[in-house]
Amino acid sequence: MTFAFxxxxxxxxxxxxxxxxxxxxxxxxxxxxxxxxxxEIPFYSIQALSTYLxxxxxxxQIIMGVIAIVIAFFTWLAVIAKIDLSKAHLITCLAYGTxxxxxxxxxxxxxxxxxxxxxxxxxxxxxxxSKNEAxx
Numbered sequence: 001m002t003f004a005f006x007x008x009x010x011x012x013x014x015x016x017x018x019x020x021x022x023x024x025x026x027x028x029x030x031x032x033x034x035x036x037x038x039x040e041i042p043f044y045s046i047q048a049l050s051t052y053l054x055x056x057x058x059x060x061q062i063i064m065g066v067i068a069i070v071i072a073f074f075t076w077l078a079v080i081a082k083i084d085l086s087k088a089h090l091i092t093c094l095a096y097g098t099x100x101x102x103x104x105x106x107x108x109x110x111x112x113x114x115x116x117x118x119x120x121x122x123x124x125x126x127x128x129x130s131k132n133e134a135x136x
Contacts, residue, residue, distance in 0.1 A: 012082075013082055016075050016079045020072050021092075021094055021095055023069070024072045024092075024099075025099050027068035028095075028099045029102055029103065030062070030068060032103065032107060033061045034061035038059060076092075087130055093125070094122075097120075097123045100115065100119055
């Protein structure tokens with residue numbers, strides 16, 4: 001078995017993708033924790049909605065989620081400045097795996113066998129589709 005592909009990898013892009021996926025996943029987990037604490041949006045009165053929004057912008061999980069999303073956004077811009085959007089976007093599909101797996105681990109959510117199979121298929125598909133055709 002050869003590991004020549006490792007030498008060909010552009011490690012700064014790999015690192016940026018890792019930061020992007022970690023930040024995107026963290027943001028989703030932070031937002032879920034905040035949503036569980038704040039509950040549903042109260043549309044029944046302006047006063048209740050105003051109070052809800054004030055509590056929301058002061059919520060530490062919302063603040064952390066927004067920070068993570070902002071970092072992910074700027075990392076994404078750096079990624080697509082270096083590689084084709086059509087290739088870069090395929091890798092972001094990995095978040096369809098990292099978010100549910102993190103939710104199961106950190107939030108103790110459950111996933112069905114079908115969901116787990118779907119996650120595996122998405123990750124496999126992203127890997128296959130993003131492979132450099134010269135290396136295939």
